[in-house]
Amino acid sequence: MPEVEKHVLGVPGASYIRPLLYGLRDSSSNLELLVDIPSQLAVKLQQRIGSLRCAFLSPIDYARHGGDYLIVPGVGVSSSSQSNTIQLFINPNVRNVHTLAVDIRVTSEIILAKIILAEKFPNEESLNNPLQFIPMLGQRDEMLRKADAALVVNFHPQNHVPGELFALDLVEEWNDLTGLPYVHGFWVGHEDSAGEDIVAPLIRAKEQGVIHLAEIAEVIASEHNLSRGAIRDYLAAFSYGLGEDEQAGLSEFLRYAYFHGVLPDVPDLNFFDEPTPPAQSVN
Numbered sequence: 001m002p003e004v005e006k007h008v009l010g011v012p013g014a015s016y017i018r019p020l021l022y023g024l025r026d027s028s029s030n031l032e033l034l035v036d037i038p039s040q041l042a043v044k045l046q047q048r049i050g051s052l053r054c055a056f057l058s059p060i061d062y063a064r065h066g067g068d069y070l071i072v073p074g075v076g077v078s079s080s081s082q083s084n085t086i087q088l089f090i091n092p093n094v095r096n097v098h099t100l101a102v103d104i105r106v107t108s109e110i111i112l113a114k115i116i117l118a119e120k121f122p123n124e125e126s127l128n129n130p131l132q133f134i135p136m137l138g139q140r141d142e143m144l145r146k147a148d149a150a151l152v153v154n155f156h157p158q159n160h161v162p163g164e165l166f167a168l169d170l171v172e173e174w175n176d177l178t179g180l181p182y183v184h185g186f187w188v189g190h191e192d193s194a195g196e197d198i199v200a201p202l203i204r205a206k207e208q209g210v211i212h213l214a215e216i217a218e219v220i221a222s223e224h225n226l227s228r229g230a231i232r233d234y235l236a237a238f239s240y241g242l243g244e245d246e247q248a249g250l251s252e253f254l255r256y257a258y259f260h261g262v263l264p265d266v267p268d269l270n271f272f273d274e275p276t277p278p279a280q281s282v283n
């Protein structure tokens with residue numbers, strides 16, 4: 001019997017993506033997961049390293065090579081309310097943010113911070129003192145010692161600590177600015193037969209994950225020693241479709257990124273064809 005070709009999916013090690021992976025646990029599946037940081041997934045997919053056929057990319061990582069990719073329809077991760085996933089901490093004595101410490105492993109979150117600061121909290125004399133990014137891999141307190149503000153991206157749910165430093169939730173700020181959800185990421189693949197073969201399993205996996213959110217919450221709660229109720233609330237902050245509102249939020253984010261000089265143009269959102277449902281048998 002010929003060996004089934006394995007297709008590799010690139011995924012970030014983030015808790016919020018777990019519902020999209022739930023339905024891929026079947027051992028008979030020909031899909032394998034490659035877990036890596038978001039910026040590396042983008043590089044590996046673009047260069048077609050190994051058998052990587054599809055990856056969960058952030059909006060900016062898609063946009064930089066949008067002409068080379070297609071998006072899996074109806075599947076993504078977005079949010080509109082506070083989940084403490086993308087936080088901006090500002091030193092208490094700072095009135096104008098001129099330096100921002102950022103995690104170099106992420107891309108779209110950095111651009112989101114740039115947009116929010118420019119649109120909602122502009123610096124005095126900002127034209128003469130443009131925002132400077134300080135790439136770091138340190139902890140929040142170390143970042144704040146070296147910059148006016150720190151961008152913290154939490155890939156896993158956080159336990160609330162009384163007396164914690166105040167932080168802006170940038171997803172909330174984005175929703176307040178635009179009235180639209182912020183899209184954290186979505187499945188992206190090259191336009192070829194292998195990419196097309198992956199579309200239907202990824203859509204089915206999302207459908208199964210949404211049904212089993214309570215079970216997924218129990219697993220995440222055990223892994224991070226948090227209550228199941230807290231994790232259920234955490235997962236409830238996210239949406240796992242990619243419908244009209246999410247596409248509008250994604251397009252608006254890319255337009256803002258273009259306006260602020262991050263992108264040379266605003267790419268179209270190009271999708272794989274919807275899989276054809278199996279024919280119904282007639283008795």
